[in-house]
Amino acid sequence: MKEKIILEAIGIKKRFGETVALQGVDINLYRGEIRGLVGENGSGKSTFSSIIAGIQKSFKGELIYKGKPYLPSNMVEALQNGIGMIVQEKGTIQNVTVAENIFLGELNKYGRFGLLNKKELYNKANQALDNIGITNIRADDMIQNLNMQNRKLIEIAKVVFKNPDILVIDETSTALSYEGRQILYKIIEDFKSRDKSVVLISHDLDELIEKCDTLTVLRDGKLIKHLNKAEFEEDYIKQLLVGRELEGDYYRSDYNHEVSSEVVLKVENLNKENDLNGVNLDLHKGEILGIGGLSHCGMHTLGKVIFGFENAEEGHVSIQGTKIIDEKTAMKAGLGYVSKDRDHEALSLNSSIRENISIVGLDIIKKHNLIFSKHEKAYVKEQVDIFNIKAQSMEQYVSGLSGGNKQKVVFAKWMGRNSDILVLDCPTRGVDIGVKQAMYQLIIKLKNEGKSFILISEELSELTGLVDRLLIMKDGKITKEFFRDKELSESDIINYMI
Amino acid sequence: MVERFTNKFSGLKRITNYSSWFGLIALISIYYIQMGESITAYSMGIIIEQAVIVAIVATGAIFIFSFGQFDISLGAATAVAAMVSVITYNRTESIFLMLLASILVGVSIGVIESILAVLLNLPVFVLTVAMLSILSSLVRVLLGGQSSISIPSDAVAAFDNVPFKLFILICYFLLCFFIFNYTKVGRESKFLGANPIAAKQSGVSNKKITIIAFILVGIGVGLAGFLTVIRAPMLGQTTAASLGLDVLVAIVFGGMPLSGGARSKISAAVVGAFSIVLLNQVLLSFGFSSGQNQIAKAILFLFVVFVATINYRKKILPR
């Protein structure tokens, strides 16, 4: 197996302003290897992959690729050299055609003197799509007419078409449906069979264990361990990720699903084009109600509609008789909402911790309709202390915090105003296991105090570990209801999701 | 190592955050050196006189800028308010009604603009471009075919003094300062500018903030209209025409980020307005021509903003 090194990374260091992302990482990548890269968010795995893919330029350390020093100045150049990456975030551009996205940044190949040969461009793009077995999308389709999954497939087609020697896949599978994943896995195997390398980044340990030949564990920007297939063992990997053995309970220890009969929130017959198709549910006092499904089953939209951030075309949400029409009424009725997209929706990154926490608590902070710094600071400090938010001061901008601390700020903001019901959309996405555990315990504690939760999650273990009741959604409908049970297995649930 | 870097970095940040104040102090110093002994109470007085109107409108405008919006029609709105107050005085001969009319007109324009923006779901900037045309044609309509309309200068002579104008500025500034820093509206508008989606998810109503901001600006516009009449009781087609852009320049000069958000500060309006007036005085003392004056102003303007934002550079170009 250990034949030829294709890429050698020596002592890679990278800093973003005040945060250190990588502190001296050495990784050797071999031909024909599927390498898993695993670590909590902020561990540096995305930073590392973006460095080799040419997105980040200024870093310290050395890259040796195919025996030569290597320093790509952008993604296109990296790809031309044989390193292609499918990025975690949205990687396609709206309002332009599929073909233009596939050949973004290298249109100069199709034509000369800055002019374009459209025909050739479209032909090549269709070829790229055919290559990975996509026939329902054509080169002249506009990106905005495609759904998220198909857009991701375009990115995959784009990278694969260049036939790179190293393919980097950064948390892409979460955005894909079952069919999409099968396409991706086929590509990965095809690469391996052709003696090319794949770097697979994922939070899904099962996926990694199944697909990878080797695993590299990163934590806090440091390399923790390289693992061979023989060493793959879930608990051991988890321990490496966190850096210590987790003490105390991780999830809930009890298996009791009895909750109060009091209904605190009622969802009736919600319909929304493409997303929701007649959703009904009741949330009881002190209940943790889980909602699971595939990424695009409509559960994220459901969360937004419940909070009044989006409007349904039919049906309504009510809390003790009050209809929720917008965020304001929702908040008045004691509802809080933690968005899945933390950096863009839940927080204002270029505002301080203080501003982010106090923004929903101004009604509580104000005295005689005025807001004084003294009261505000006391209010915020209390939350900062309760949630143990690590920052220089409460005046620090949220953008400088780690993922876990950012999420703590979001929690603190809603708990500070003493919300009775929280809609949590993927609340532990990109959060360290340690923080994750703390949050789970907090949720449990609050549940015991009589707060109610709607927990929307893509992680099944999180759902089975926490909820009293679990609703599975598919194509905008609730397809199955499970109650908390020791025997509840993930494979039972998955069947209702796909 | 990391620690030291951090400290140095935030120290620099702190300094550039106050660069507009340094700019003001520098201008005061240059003015002092240039004018020397000829600085009198009169000099101070005219600096205040000349800054007051811009400062008032700019103070109100900070609200609109704080949530990342942009109003280009403020000058025309002030002109309309001033016109109406002149007409009101000529009908009623009451200074009080004149002030009231001016504020009412200012507020009404604000309400109409914000309601159009909110109900019709129009982008504020483009809306104000259209409003600029509408209001300037309204000015001509109010002129009714005359080259100018006026009130007797004795009528307002009692108010034509520095203490009164300063008093109005201070009152309005305190009102805005208070609302901006000590009420929900102020906090919410800053947060709205920083991240509109997060603000919406935190229950901040874009509509409410927009309407309140425009009403506050409207009060400022009304006061400015009134003061315009006091300062120069004869109004014509071009009255206050360049005020809108003077306000923009002043606010930017004062250190207000045009994108709004957390770094918004209400003091930028007053700092900026006084800086611009002092800059004019300094340039005058050098004896430049109109053209040279404007070039010097433009270069300084870019320089000040450049220094103020030196810590907020991104990899991609700002838009």
Next chain:
Amino acid sequence: MNKCLNKIGLLVFSLLLIGLLAACNGDSDPQTNGVDNGANEEQDQGPTQKIGVQIYDATDSELIAFRRYYQDYIEDNYNVEFLFSDSLDTAEAERTSTENFINQGVAAIISFSDSDRMSVIQMTEDAGVYYAIGAGTLSDEQLDMLSDNEYFVGSIGPSLAEEEEVGYDMAKHYIEQGYTNFLLYAGGYPFVDMHLMRTHGMIRALEEVGVTYNAREDGQIGTFESDEYTINTVYGFPDDSGAFFGTVAERVNEPGLEVILTAGLGVEFFGTALAQSGQDIRMGTVASFEDAYYEGFSAGQVDYLAGKFSSSIGPIFAAVYNAINGDMEVVRNNGNPFRIDQGYWIATNVDEFNEMYEMSNSTENPAYTKELLDMVIKSENPDTDYDNFESFVQSYSFDEITNLQD
């Protein structure tokens, strides 16, 4: 590296641009650069006195000619320095400029701006700064109010009646030659007084020959009715959509048009349309003796010009100079501020124009030379008195001035 390149690029580019601008500027402008005002050498007696000049439009060609006369001729010959204002188009701007001049320590202000003149006069009186009007006039009532103002010097310039007369004379000039098809350009009618009065003058001349004028209720220029005469009108200023020039082209191309009469800005707005129409059309206008009209007369586009000459503002300087020298009595009309009419030079053919043009634009030998002005300046000519001054100003016509010079 990249960043560095950008900066170098910007620098190189800026230099290039400056070079380019210099190239085009240097070649085009035969006159000395009027911006240069630091060249006045200290004369023997005392510190230089500052005089503020308020102008309504820094880009107006007449005012630019005035500025050249003051800065290139008067500053060289008298111990004064002129400070010029920006364009003052509102009462507010006028007040700001007055404040600034006072703050700069001027001894006097000569004003060509009239947004709210009475307020400015009040301010100058309070500040102890002399004030004189270089163009335009005061009503009797206003003059009355100013009779005991020690710092108000007086006014020289065409009165509104004079403006009306200029328009009348111009129209009459063509009517008498038998022309019957006119295009009237009313300029800033009704907002600009001077344009309004000139237009009224033209209307009066037409009414005298039987044309009926129907005024409009909204104050804009009205319509004409006549069997014999055809009269079209244009008013307003250019806009960004091209509508103004569309209207101008339409009117100029109206069949049968013989004469264009403009209340101002003749060549600027109509020269091109005339050139493009290719028809034989006369043009009479009220403007000034400057390059544009030199070209216009040479090309046969204009054949009647009532215009100001650059040094027509010499006498008002003389009056102000007397005042700041403390010789107020020679500019007092029976103890009151003076108001003297000064009209236009009128050129009705190319030769007349060229003669006047030459004298008007000379900075070595302007119409009002130092020798001429010294005749009414007390410190140079102790025998002078107000009556001298008044008749000096009133002899403004080209012939009278050339006689004086000889």
Next chain:
Amino acid sequence: MKLFQSIKKIGIVISIPVGVFVVLTFLTQIQGISLFAHAGHVQTFVRSTTIISFTAWALALNLQSGRFDFSLGSMAILSSIIGTQITINYGLPAFSLIFVIVFISGLLGLFSGLVYITLKLAPIITSVGVMLIYEALTFVLTDGQGLLISTQFDLLVLPSTRNLLIILLVGFAIVYFIMNHTQFGYNHKALQHGQEIAVNTGLPEKRNAILTYMLAGMLMGVVGFINMTTQGFTGVSLNFTSISAMFIAFLPMFIGGYIGRFSEERFGIFIGSLTMGLVTLGFVRLDLPRQTQEFVNALLLLAFLTYLNNQGRLKLIFAFRKKSVNHSK
């Protein structure tokens, strides 16, 4: 079905100018005059359309990338002054005037772009600075007088209806070609819709921004050329007065964006400008005072924006009908 679709598209595209034409014809007929009475009216119409088209193309170039450029008007004025002086001083042939002016305005655009990417400030700020400098240069260069060429007959005959039509068509062809068939155009579009992704991928953002500014400058140069040669006169502008030049272009730009959904955007802008050209001619024929013109333009802009922004809601209102159609399928 496809035929029906294209007919519908064509219908939407031409309905706006045709509608305006019908309304204006009606209004002029009431007053007993016709919209196009002689060649001068055709010329006015063509000239307005050309000026507005070029201004709107230039405005849209940067505005749609989120860059508001205050300096457009000042570039037109300054470039026409410099270019004309150079042409006259060096005795260049008359037809070369447009090329000289466009070259100069390209340089001015380049400078704008360089200032923007060097200072890395929001374009709305840099363009205010640049605009002030350009305005002031018009003053400094001409000693405040502006430039009058009313006796340069060989220059004044340039903006004939025929030449204007050629300029308009060639200009459209060039802009269309650049935006749809060149790498620059594609990169521009990609940067416009996904700045960060495009930059990460390695698109030359700075180069593209500079070229965009240059192109916008050159388009404004054409406007400067037309204004200079039709008016024979370009005045000096100070204190922000030059910005008004772009206001006329907002409505066509938005109409262009709307029509662009059904056809090509530059073409849409052209159709929008054509509409405004008709409106302008209507103003001339109806002899409306300036303030009324501005007022009407502003109202048209508001009305159109309102329509545009609430299309989503309109669709919702009509959604029931659509649903029933779906069921019947």
